[in-house]
Amino acid sequence: MSYKLGILDQSPVTEGVSNFDTLQKTVDLVKKAEKWGYERFWVSEHHNTDLVAGSSPEVLVSYLLAKTSSIRIGSGGVMLQHYSPYKVAENFHVLSTLEPGRVDLGIGKAPGGLPLSTKALQYGRVDTGEDFKERLTFLQQLINNSVPETHEFAGIKATPTPPTKPETYLLGASVDSAKLAADLGISFAFAQFFNSDKEVLKEAAKTYRANYPGGTFILSVAVIAAQTEEEAKRLAGKQKIVKVFLASGRKLTLQTVEQAEKFGKESGEAYEVKEFDAEIISGTPEQVKSSLDELHELHGVDEFILHTPVPSPEERLRSFKLLSPKYIDQIAIYS
The missing domain is CATH 3.30.160 (Double Stranded RNA Binding Domain)
Incomplete structure (x- = not known):
């Protein structure tokens, strides 16, 4: 297989299902994802909503790491505007010390909620005027233990120092985000399910590759797979x-x-x-893979993060299984 596959799980809340059971479904999914051969599993950050249960990715990541043994686990992502870069670095250094080589630090620019929750998250914080680029730059310096001597926090370290540092990913859906990730020398994940503009995706991929040829380019896509094309199209509906x-x-x-x-x-x-x-890739596993192959060739995608926006937990699970590397290997689709 010329590209890898991962999963983004937002822990969607289903009517009549408790929050406890909702998060247990995430635990069940990550265990199956590991068994099915997925490369990584990301959880998201959303605030003050009854639609999804994932509000604290760093806490959920730690639990999922403890429940698995090999699959990479990460945030998709931590909304950096709300938090101290130093504390984020410490959190993920602890995780990476406990599970070296398995931790992804995905960083997002969005608020992850409405203005009221943003105000609550930033309650009591002194605004020093730094922008997102400054915050992300400082975070990466902390991850790499490379804070410059000219920095106001020169000499500081985010401890404990892990044997293998967490892999940093910038999550975005714009050309500017692609350029920022390339400038900082970090991996970039373009959220196509947020921005389905094909020209923006094309330019973002081109910009990232031109400015950071050795970087990892991930495309996060909405996908729905079923045994028949008709069933997949029905599930995709008119989202x-x-x-x-x-x-x-x-x-x-x-x-x-x-x-x-x-x-x-x-x-x-x-x-x-x-x-x-919505830009949803739907169909049989063969048809979905054909679409992923096309995107891979067109934009040089190293990996796809699959997001399946269907309300039924059973149908989501089935879609992920049908698209999993081990399942598709069995039906001889991957060469």
Whole structure:
């Protein structure tokens, strides 16, 4: 196989299922993902929502590491605007000391929630004016134990120093994010399920490769596989991407129109909510793999992170199984 496969699990909440059972489904999925041959398993960060249970990826990552033995586990991702880069580095150094070579530190720029939860997360924090690039740069210096002598925190270390440092990934959906990841010499994951603009993806991949030829380029895609094309298309349905556009120029992707409207109101700005057709790759395992092959060839994708946006836990599990490396090996699709 010329590329690897991983999973993004947001721990979606199903009506009538407790939060305890929801997180247990994530535990069950990561165990199966390891058995099925997936390379890595990422969990997300969302706040103040009843739609998903994943609000603290670093805590969930530690639990999942303890429940598995070989698959890489990581954050998809930690929303750095809310936290001290130093504390994030310490958290992931502890995890990497406990499980060397298995920890991914995915960093996101989005808030992971509405303005009210952002305000709560940043309660009492003194805004020193640093931007995201400065925060991410400092975080990477801490991970590499390379804080410059000219830095105000020269000499500081994020302890304990792990035998193998966590792998850092910038998660984004823009050309600017691709350029930032390349400039910092870190891996980049483009979230196509957030931004289905093919031209943006093309330019982001081109920009990353041009500025960091040796970097790892991951594409996170929405996929739904079933035994028949008809069943997969039915599951994919007519899902939408919901975006809120603020007067200040910011735009964010939300899960529902209701969330987007609430975000706009809490922002205190004029806003507009728009729906777009979601980019979902659906079909039989053979058809989905053919689409992944095409994207791999077109953009030089090193790995795909699969996100399956269907409400039924059983159908999500089946889709991941049908697309897993070991399953597809058995039906002789991979060469």
